[in-house]
Amino acid sequence: AQSVTQLGSHVSVSEGALVLLRCNYSSSVPPYLFWYVQYPNQGLQLLLKYTSAATLVKGINGFEAEFKKSETSFHLTKPSAHMSDAAEYFCAVENRDDKIIFGKGTRLHILP
Amino acid sequence: DADVTQTPRNRITKTGKRIMLECSQTKGHDRMYWYRQDPGLGLRLIYYSFDVKDINKGEISDGYSVSRQAQAKFSLSLESAIPNQTALYFCATSDAGGRPGHNEKLFFGSGTQLSVL
Numbered sequence: 001a002q003s004v005t006q007l008g009s010h011v012s013v014s015e016g017a018l019v020l021l022r023c024n025y026s027s028s029v030p031p032y033l034f035w036y037v038q039y040p041n042q043g044l045q046l047l048l049k050y051t052s053a054a055t056l057v058k059g060i061n062g063f064e065a066e067f068k069k070s071e072t073s074f075h076l077t078k079p080s081a082h083m084s085d086a087a088e089y090f091c092a093v094e095n096r097d098d099k100i101i102f103g104k105g106t107r108l109h110i111l112p
Numbered sequence: 113d114a115d116v117t118q119t120p121r122n123r124i125t126k127t128g129k130r131i132m133l134e135c136s137q138t139k140g141h142d143r144m145y146w147y148r149q150d151p152g153l154g155l156r157l158i159y160y161s162f163d164v165k166d167i168n169k170g171e172i173s174d175g176y177s178v179s180r181q182a183q184a185k186f187s188l189s190l191e192s193a194i195p196n197q198t199a200l201y202f203c204a205t206s207d208a209g210g211r212p213g214h215n216e217k218l219f220f221g222s223g224t225q226l227s228v229l
Contacts, residue, residue, distance in 0.1 A: 041222075044155070090154060101157065104154035
């Protein structure tokens with residue numbers, strides 16, 4: 001079964017610094033991959049998705065992710081962190097049964 | 113108004129009680145899902161439905177049941193609640209966009225915080 005692994009349950013970065021949240025997938029076929037964000041006391045919302053059209057995917061709020069088949073990775077980045085980016089981020093994969101399976105999440109803390 | 117509405121927002125119940133969580137959507141999507149969120153475990157799929165006559169078990173369906181009453185309504189039941197079912201429950205919808213095997217994005221409700229004492 002396809003799955004994703006997020007490295008680091010908590011990540012702290014200073015305001016203005018690079019944000020890097022790591023996600024690795026396991027899949028024997030090209031996957032559909034997603035990043036979702038959950039702000040406090042809210043449901044999840046889609047940041048971006050990879051559907052094989054392009055390896056570098058741009059999302060909302062300045063985030064982007066790069067699909068690297070050789071590394072089975074789909075890491076999320078943002079050049080300059082903002083206080084409003086503090087949230088929990090989930091990597092997800094769509095499996096062959098059209099189910100979307102989520103990673104365990106990474107909580108991003110922004111330091112002033 | 114929210115596109116995906118979950119009721120109640122919070123619920124406290126006792127072990128052994130039957131409880132139902134409800135979800136309704138105005139997006140016109142065929143696909144609906146129930147997930148539970150636990151700290152450190154992310155979201156885990158309980159049940160999902162691709163249309164009114166279709167119900168499928170997810171990763172952790174034991175102890176839960178669902179009913180798809182209409183395209184817009186998908187309810188989750190705990191027949192006999194137990195403390196380890198204490199969690200934040202999310203309903204979500206998606207539209208496959210007419211392309212089998214490819215999901216468009218999920219739209220989530222605001223969640224139901226369930227506590228089982």
